[in-house]
Amino acid sequence: MTSAVKTLELLTFFSAARPEIGLSQFRRLTGRDKATTYRHLQALEDTGFVEQNPETRRYRLGPAVLQLAQLRERTVPRKTSVEIPLRALAEATGETAHVSVLSGSNLHRLHSVESHQHSTRVVIDLQILPLHATASGICALAFGPEDLMETALRNLEQFTDHTLTTAESLITATRRARDTGFGVADRSLEEEVYSLSAPIFDQSGLLAGAVSVASVATRITARLERVIQENLIAASRQITLNWGGATPEDLETRWAETLSTSPQMESAT
Amino acid sequence: MTSAVKTLELLTFFSAARPEIGLSQFRRLTGRDKATTYRHLQALEDTGFVEQNPETRRYRLGPAVLQLAQLRERTVPRKTSVEIPLRALAEATGETAHVSVLSGSNLHRLHSVESHQHSTRVVIDLQILPLHATASGICALAFGPEDLMETALRNLEQFTDHTLTTAESLITATRRARDTGFGVADRSLEEEVYSLSAPIFDQSGLLAGAVSVASVATRITARLERVIQENLIAASRQITLNWGGATPEDLETRWAETLSTSPQMESAT
DNA sequence: AAATGACGGTTCATTATATGAACCGGTGAA
DNA sequence: TTCACCGGTTCATATAATGAACCGTCATTT
Incomplete structure (x- = not known):
């Protein structure tokens, strides 16, 4: 499996019931190493796919997905x-x-x-x-x-x-x-x-x-x-x-x- | 730069004016190798972030972004x-x-x-x-x-x-x-x-x-x-x-x- | 009909990048 | 104080990313 896929998979763990996820929780959910998971989250943060809640330090979906969805709606x-x-x-x-x-x-x-x-x-x-x-x-x-x-x-x-x-x-x-x-x-x-x-x-x-x-x-x-x-x-x-x-x-x-x-x-x- | 970021960057090339992008066009836009770009697109396709128009073989934004945007909207x-x-x-x-x-x-x-x-x-x-x-x-x-x-x-x-x-x-x-x-x-x-x-x-x-x-x-x-x-x-x-x-x-x-x-x-x- | 070039896709040796054990410093509970 | 757990960091190692060259297909050109 490519690291890009592993990175993107992190996004699938978000749900209405679980809108914010911390690093340790991601580690448990994925079964992957903490450092690996952390770097994956960094990549997602760099690209705006997740952002960190400054109060809780947990991660939530970022603004990038909104723009992409808008575009998808308009074009398909x-x-x-x-x-x-x-x-x-x-x-x-x-x-x-x-x-x-x-x-x-x-x-x-x-x-x-x-x-x-x-x-x-x-x-x-x-x-x-x-x-x-x-x-x-x-x-x-x-x-x-x-x-x-x-x-x-x-x-x-x-x-x-x-x-x-x-x-x-x-x-x-x-x-x-x-x-x-x-x-x-x-x-x-x-x-x-x-x-x-x-x-x-x-x-x-x-x-x-x-x-x-x-x-x-x-x-x-x-x-x-x-x-x-x-x-x-x-x-x-x-x-x-x-x-x-x-x-x-x-x-x-x-x-x-x-x-x-x-x-x-x-x-x- | 991580390969995940490089992969995700591909998504930023989509726009209202350019809703579908072929492999060669991506290669030109990114300046990266064709094989690399192809594998990046595979990762995005595997995760539903892009899909291929079966007629033109060009790539467009996939359904995954809709799901995420919906969640982001509900959350934030x-x-x-x-x-x-x-x-x-x-x-x-x-x-x-x-x-x-x-x-x-x-x-x-x-x-x-x-x-x-x-x-x-x-x-x-x-x-x-x-x-x-x-x-x-x-x-x-x-x-x-x-x-x-x-x-x-x-x-x-x-x-x-x-x-x-x-x-x-x-x-x-x-x-x-x-x-x-x-x-x-x-x-x-x-x-x-x-x-x-x-x-x-x-x-x-x-x-x-x-x-x-x-x-x-x-x-x-x-x-x-x-x-x-x-x-x-x-x-x-x-x-x-x-x-x-x-x-x-x-x-x-x-x-x-x-x-x-x-x-x-x-x-x- | 042969040649051309652009396309999407594939292969494999090389190399760069992803990985994880161990480690930090901070915080809250016992 | 100790302990556990948190987010985050380091560095040697191993694995996965890379790109030159390749293939087959399809239009267009000669």
């Missing part, structure tokens, strides 16, 4: 930052992957990537996704602002004979999403489409959107569903990270539970 | 606390207002706000402000730690033909700032920019940074300068307060003297 739009994980998701599942963002009470399509593995595949051609009839929408209702449900209930347009058109069925589906960590839409928008979705969070700590896989319904098996779930988790984690957010602990727990109770099977990446 | 919400007075300052003067913070012997840009009053305005795109060529820098030298002058004198790079490049002229400018309570930089960094600056203090009682107004030089009149000075004082007082500091009595006295000896005129807020 959300659509671009979604490209890589979305492509990976489409590859791994062999289906169409897409990301939508919540803006007000509308869920807008941000980007989608189709896999070339099968000749039949789902094409997303909506710009605004109905909350009650898509996996992304169910996710938004489950993990987004509470008043979103009111908006959703105001429009329960029937698209297929599987569309959830009653308040009761929609609330049940939403509750299931909250429990499992995944939104599901089984042929509720289009006759042949089965979708799974996971929520995305940004720096505000609130739901920012959802990442979904839309499959051809007849292709779905327990095995494929499992693969999609595993890869949705990875994609959601990465996009949340890219958008400056953090995956809630509770959600991680739900995912773990959902995967452990589904048919046992080795992971596919 | 200086940037947030500066937003309101800075916006007021920009409105009142019709010019670009910015705040920089002193970390070690570097003056980092923390935040800037541009006024939309004029179509021509100053855009701050430096991350680290040179001590000898900016109003903020002169302020830091005048009101900051004494050993800062040594650092400043070690690098008197000439940016324009107005840049203070002699120890004598820099010391004179610093003394004038101490006397008047304002740092001045008259076309010393950019040909068209005239800057005025006031110091900011924090809970330690020491200089924490500076708040400045950067004007288009040809727009400066005695009247505008007066308006800027008055509003700089208000901004400095408020930010110092927000950061848990107190404006030194002596400084208040200097400001009062400076305003009373400048052409009489009613205040503009």
Whole structure:
């Protein structure tokens, strides 16, 4: 491991619960020598990545990170930052992957990537996704602002004979999403489409959107569903990270539970 | 110089004008060997500080900086606390207002706000402000730690033909700032920019940074300068307060003297 | 189609830099 | 007083950083 990586690793020990860290504490956390750790901290201080609280002599994050973050925000739009994980998701599942963002009470399509593995595949051609009839929408209702449900209930347009058109069925589906960590839409928008979705969070700590896989319904098996779930988790984690957010602990727990109770099977990446 | 510092320095080459940088371009910018630079970039990529645009193969800032900035903001919400007075300052003067913070012997840009009053305005795109060529820098030298002058004198790079490049002229400018309570930089960094600056203090009682107004030089009149000075004082007082500091009595006295000896005129807020 | 040059990336002997055991001086507790 | 722990420093040693030369690829030029 390079010393630069070792140096940068120090920064990962900061958290909301541990915003200031002293030299000895760093030494314990890293298991590295005190002198080494001290020099690493010096390098970080020289470059403004950490600064020393003059009162406690402990180190905290410095101003340099603010400027870099500002620049990253300005130069890497959300659509671009979604490209890589979305492509990976489409590859791994062999289906169409897409990301939508919540803006007000509308869920807008941000980007989608189709896999070339099968000749039949789902094409997303909506710009605004109905909350009650898509996996992304169910996710938004489950993990987004509470008043979103009111908006959703105001429009329960029937698209297929599987569309959830009653308040009761929609609330049940939403509750299931909250429990499992995944939104599901089984042929509720289009006759042949089965979708799974996971929520995305940004720096505000609130739901920012959802990442979904839309499959051809007849292709779905327990095995494929499992693969999609595993890869949705990875994609959601990465996009949340890219958008400056953090995956809630509770959600991680739900995912773990959902995967452990589904048919046992080795992971596919 | 440690390899960690060399690695971290790569990040300073990113800017709004240069959001993506390729390996060869980095090599030219740093003057270091290509293999070295490549390994540095690998370290940054491993830790998420940069990522590679898969299309262009060039590097851009990565998601890690967002995480850290979020934490820094929550821990040390200086940037947030500066937003309101800075916006007021920009409105009142019709010019670009910015705040920089002193970390070690570097003056980092923390935040800037541009006024939309004029179509021509100053855009701050430096991350680290040179001590000898900016109003903020002169302020830091005048009101900051004494050993800062040594650092400043070690690098008197000439940016324009107005840049203070002699120890004598820099010391004179610093003394004038101490006397008047304002740092001045008259076309010393950019040909068209005239800057005025006031110091900011924090809970330690020491200089924490500076708040400045950067004007288009040809727009400066005695009247505008007066308006800027008055509003700089208000901004400095408020930010110092927000950061848990107190404006030194002596400084208040200097400001009062400076305003009373400048052409009489009613205040503009 | 051969030559050119710029690009990102890799190799390996050499050398410079990172490392850690031991050491300081200061502080607070027993 | 002693003791433990803190942040910070020193210096011989060992390890990791370095850069000249290399590779393959891709456009552009001749």
